[in-house]
Amino acid sequence: MPAPPAADQGRATPHAEHRVIETRGLTKTYRGGRPAVDGLDLAVPRGSVFGFLGPNGSGKTTTIRMLMGLIEPTAGTARVLGRPMPGAVRQVLPRVGALIEGPALYGFLSGRDNLRRFDAADPAADPRTRSVRVGRALDRVGLAAAAGKKARAYSLGMKQRLGLAAALLQPRELLVLDEPTNGLDPQGMREIRALVRELAADGTTVFLSSHLLDEIEQVCTHAAVMARGRLVTQGPVAGLTAAVLGPGGHGRLAVTTPDPADAVRVLKEHGLTGLRADGDRVTGELPEAPPDGPAPPDPAELNAALVRAGVRVRAFGTQRPSLEDAFVRLTGEGFDVAG
Structure with missing residues (x-):
């Protein structure tokens, strides 16, 4: 059978249209070590709030970095928004907002000017509406009152909010959040959870890595558990407990x-x-x-x-x-x- 035309390569298959993220046998091995991620088959449904859990060293952050095209897998495949990664990184990333391993900020700039700098780096961003986008993103994460303050004077929680605001400058089909409530007080955590629910209600798929199991239960519709580089289980949150602990629920x-x-x-x-x-x-x-x-x-x-x-x-x-x-x-x- 002849190979498909170049224009068709990377196009989503029918079943993949319902999955924002899909991996097959995804593996990452660093030189001289055991696999950090070992044969991962992950399926993230479109429109879900997907919790990604795992102990220290389980491979969560390595997986996220492969999904975002930051590192290449040793073996296996990853598709994000129906396109292969990292091959389609230029087509995929403009449709994705991400906060991975904490925000990288310019400490000498204000929160508002940091967002203006990030927005200016986006080739798809219209400079004529930049101020509107920046103001809206600051409002959504509760930083409007501190927008003029230098980022180096921000608390950890404020920096986390500003990183999330940067991910929200443009409408996104997929939002990837690595520990989004890190450093936040209880009220801030509630606000971010409410924001995640609001984004999901608007049609954004949220992929959320967190060490707070209670957070996953409160906000996520689906979840996956990693351990020692392997996928242990995945599925709707409501069914995971019954599937693991039995119908009696223990x-x-x-x-x-x-x-x-x-x-x-x-x-x-x-x-x-x-x-x-x-x-x-x-x-x-x-x-x-x-x-x-x-x-x-x-x-x-x-x-x-x-x-x-x-x-x-x-x-x-x-x-x-x-x-x-x-x-x-x-x-x-x-x-x-x-x-």
Whole structure:
């Protein structure tokens, strides 16, 4: 079969039209080391807010740098907005806003003048409307009042906001954010989350790398987990926990009682595992529902069993499994997943 005409090379295939990012066997090996990214097959749906998670050294930042054409892969392929990277970098990057590994700013310039400099470097930017774009971007990230201040005097959180403003100077089909809430106070984090939701509602796909699992749960529709350079799992956030922890969800029961030893004994008899007593607080994992077996005990029945056994119950409740639970189960690593 003859090769397609040159004009058709790099054109999105029908299935790729629904994926803003797609990789096949993407691999990066540095000289003398194990692969930093090893055979990555990633699929980011158009219109999603996609969370990218992984422990230190898992390959997240290396993956992002390959997707943006900053480094070349050792093997495999990457397509962004339907075009091959890094080959189509000049066609793709004008449609992408990115904040990777913190913003690079001119400390001697004001926040406003930094944005004007960035905008002037964009060949597609109309200089006649530059001031409007810059003012709008500053407003969106809450820096309008500090626009005249030198960037070197900005706090870490303010610098992060300014980097995000630079990524928002033009409408983007894809926004790639590496730790966008780094250095922000709780109010600033809420504002950035609200901005991400607003951008997604306007049709921008957001690819978000974060070490805050709670942030991923709050704002992302889809997520992927990396560990030791390999993709562990990916899919809708709502389904990841159930897929990893099972249909029973491995929900946790928490009981406050002055009789913790008796509570542990009774709950163990009813099938709870991972029981721990910390002072007057007892926690344990609820059993899964086997496919063909009896249903797990109802929390109300467990409470009644404790009372019948003479355990004095001061507080009783269940906790749904979190993305953190699933993450630890998948990677065997703790909560610090920046990297």
